[in-house]
Amino acid sequence: MNELDFLVPLPAILPLFGAGLALAMWRSQRAQFIISVVVLTVVLAASVAMLFTVGDGPMVVDIGGWAAPVGINVVADRLAALMLTVSSAVFLCVLLYSMAQGLADGGEDTPVAIYHPTYLVLAAGVSMAFLAGDLFNLFVAFEVLLAASYVLITLGGTGERIRSGTIYIAVALVSSLIFLTAIALTYAATGTVNMAQLALRLPEIDPGTAHVLQLMLLLAFGIKAAVFPLHAWLPDSYPTAPAPVTAVFAGLLTKVGVYAIIRTQTLLFPGGAADTLLLWLALATMLVGILGAVAQDDIKRLLSFTLVSHIGYMIFGIALSTAAGLTGAIFYVAHHITVQTTLFLVVGLIERRGGTTSLDRLGGLAKLAPGLAILFFVPAMNLSGIPPMSGFLGKVGLLQAGVADGSSLAWTLVVGGVVTSLLTLYAIVKAWNKAFWQVPPAPLEGSSLPRGMVGPTGALVALSLALTVFAGPLYSYTERAADTLRDRGIYVQAVLPDGERGEGESAVVAEQGGGS
Amino acid sequence: MTIDMSPSLALVVTIGVLVAAGVYLVLERSLTRIIIGIVLIGNGVNLLLLVSGGAAGGAPIIGMTPEGEMSDPLPEALILTAIVITLGMTAFLLALAYRSWQLHGHDEVQDDVEDRRIAYLAARDEMAFADSDTDTDAPDLEDEAHEVRDETDSLLLLVGEEGLVDVPVRAVRDAAGSDDDPPSDRTPGPGPGPEPGDGEVTR
Secondary structure, eight states: OOTTGGGTTHHHHHHHHHHHHHHHTTTOHHHHHHHHHHHHHHHHHHHHHHHHHGGGSOEEEEGGGBOTTTSOEEEEOHHHHHHHHHHHHHHHHHHHHHHHHHHHHTTSSSOHHHHHHHHHHHHHHHHHHHHBOBHHHHHHHHHHHHHHHHHHHTTTOOHHHHHHHHHHHHHHHHHHHHHHHHHHHHHHHHSOOBHHHHHHHGGGSOHHHHHHHHHHHHHHHHHHHTOTTSOTHHHHHGGGSOHHHHHHIIIIIHHHHHHHHHHIIIIIOTTOTTHHHHHHHHHHHHHHHHHHHHHOSBHHHHHHHHHHHHHHHHHHHHHHOSHHHHHHHHHHHHHHHHHHHHHHHHHHHHHHHHSOOBTTTOOOHHHHOHHHHHHHHHHHHHHTTOTTSHHHHHHHHHHHHHHHHOOHHHHHHHHHHHHHHHHHHHHHHHHHIIIIISOOSSOOOOOOOOHHHHHHHHHHHHHHHHHHHTHHHHHHHHHHHHHHHHOHHHHHHHHOTTSSOOSSBOHHHHHHTOOO | OOOOOOOOHHHHHHHHHHHHHHHHHHTSSBHHHHHHHHHHHHHHHHHHHHHHTOSOOBOOOBTTBOGGGBOOHHHHHHHHHHHHHHHHHHHHHHHHHHHHHHHHSSOBOOOOHHHHHHHHHHHTTOOSOOOTTOOTTSOOHHHHHHHHHHHHHHHHHHHHHHOSTTOOHHHHHHHHHSSSSOGGGSOOOSSSSOOTTHHHHHO
16 A cells, blocks of 8 residues: 555546536636646646656555455556556647647637547546556446547538548447457456456466457457557548547557557466467558558558557567567557657648648648758657667567567568568658658648647657657666566555455455355 | 356347347448447347346345345446446437438448549559659650660661751651651651550661
C-alpha cells in the first residue's frame, strides 16, 4: 500500500468530471477550454507522479473498498504509467492545437460546444483502458473511448465524414461484440473476469479452451489495433476527420489495442501459444501497410497506411515473447504515439497552408513555409528510422531482439522490418518531394498558420526529440516494465496479496471460496 | 461445492439463431439492416453472458435463497451494462443512418472512392498522381534508345542529300524506315508511342 495510491483512478475520473462540467458550461467556450486544459494538465501531473512512484511495485486501488475479484480494481504498473504519461501529454498538446484551429476557423466547422466534453470522455476512456484490472472494465473502457470517437469522427456530419464514420462505427461495434463474446466465454470457463485471478485460473483449464479464448481476445484487440488482415477500416475512416481528431486517433486508439494485446499475451496467456501466428501477422501488417502507403496520393491516407504498417513492429516485439522483444515493443509504442500524432498535426498545418492534402496539388512549401518544412522533416525522418532518432533506436531494439531469437521466422521478420523501414523512408521522401520541393501545379490557396497551432506541434516535435535524447533512461525503464510484465507474480501479488482476495470488504463471499 | 453449469438448450439455440441472423444482416449494405444485425448479435451475446453464469436459480440474496440454489449475479450485472451500451450505440447509429438519408436519400454504406481510384489507376498501370516531374508524353527509355540509334544511322545516310539542318527527329526516324524515299513523302507515325519494327528495318 502506497500513500500515493489515490492517484491511480484520477486519470480516468477527472476527465469524466471535467466532461460533465464542460457540458454544463456549453455557453462559454472559454470556460470549457479552461476546464479541459486544467483537467488534462492535472492528469498529466498525476501520470508523471505515478511514473516515478510505480517503481516500488504496481499501484492497486480496489474501487469502493470492495476486494479485488468481487469488486473492480484499477492497476497501474510501469507499462500503464508510461502509457498514461505519453497519452496525457499528447492529449494536452492536441487540445491546445485544436483550440487554436477552432478559434482561427471561427468555429463553423467544429461545433465546439460538444467538442470539449467528448474529447475529455475520450481521454477518460483511454486512461481507463490503461488502468483496467478487469476484463469487463477494459470492455467498458473501450466502449467509453469508442463512443467518444464515434462522435468525434462524425463531427459536423458532412457527407464524407458520415461515410467514413459509418465504416468505422460498424467495424468497431463488431469488434466490441467479439470482445464481449470472449468475455462471456472466459467467464464460463473460469468463473472470473478479474485479470489477476484469470492469470491464476487460466493455466488450470483445458489448454484447447484457453487457446480459443486467447484467439478471440486477440481478434477483438487486433481489429482495434488494425493488425493485418483486420486493418482495412483504418485508412478509410481516419483521414476524413478533422486534423486534431485524426492525430489523437492515430496516436492513441490503435495503441490502446496494442496495449490490450500486450496484457493478453503477457498476463493472461504467457505460454506463447499464438506467437507464430502473430509473427506472420506482424510481417504481413508491416509489408501490406507500407505498400499501401507507397501507392497513396493523399498525404493523410499515406500516413494512415504507415500507421498500420508500424503496428506490425509492435506486434513483432510482442510475439517474440522475450524480454528484449517486449522492451523494444514498449519503447516503440511510446515513440510511435508521439511521432504519429505529430505528423498528423503537421499535416493539419500543411492542409491549412496549402489548402489541400493531395500530393498532386501541393508544392513549394519549403520555400513558402520553411518552419513548416522543419516541423514535417524531423518527425518524418524519425518515423522512417533515421539514426540517431528514437525511431531508429526502437527499430534497432526490435531487430536485435529478432536476431537474438535466431529462428528462421524471426530472421524473416528482421528482414521484413528493414524493408518496411526503407519503404517508409521512400514513401515519406516522396511526400516530402511532392509537398515541399516540387513547383506547385497551381498557386496554393491556403491561409497563414496561427501561432497557437504551430506551438503545440513544435512542443510535440520537441517531445519526440526528447525521447531520443533521453532514450537511455527510457529504454532501461521499458526494460524494467517488460520484466514486470513477464513476472506475472508481481501483478497477481499486488492485486491479490493473499492469493485469494484483494484489500477490502468481501468477508461473506470469501467464506464461499469463489465461483469454482 | 459444484455448480450446475449445463446451460438450457433453448437458450443455446436462441443464441445461435440470433447471432446467425445478425451476422447475415451485418453483411448487408444498408445501414438500417446493419443496425438490426448488431442489435441481434448484441442480444445473442447478452444471452451468452447469461448462459456463462450457469443454470438459472433463485434470487442471489442471502436469506431468501439457499446458497446452493442461487443464480450467479455477476453475469446479470455484466448484461445490464452491455444492454445500456448497445442501446446508446444503436441510438447513435440510427442518428447516423438518418443523417445519411438526409444527405444522400439512402443509407447505403459507401465504398471509399479514393481506394477505387487508386485501384483503377493501378489496373491501367498509370501513376497515382502526375506533376511536373512525370511528363507522360515523353517517350520511355526504349523509345529513346531507338531514336538515338536511328538518328546516328540515318544521319550518315542523310548528310549527302539535304544536310543536317532542320531535319526533325521524327522525320529522320521515318526516313530511316525506308532509305530511298525522301522524308517529305512519308506521313508521320500515329503518335508518340513506340513503333516496333521501325528500327529493325534499317538494319
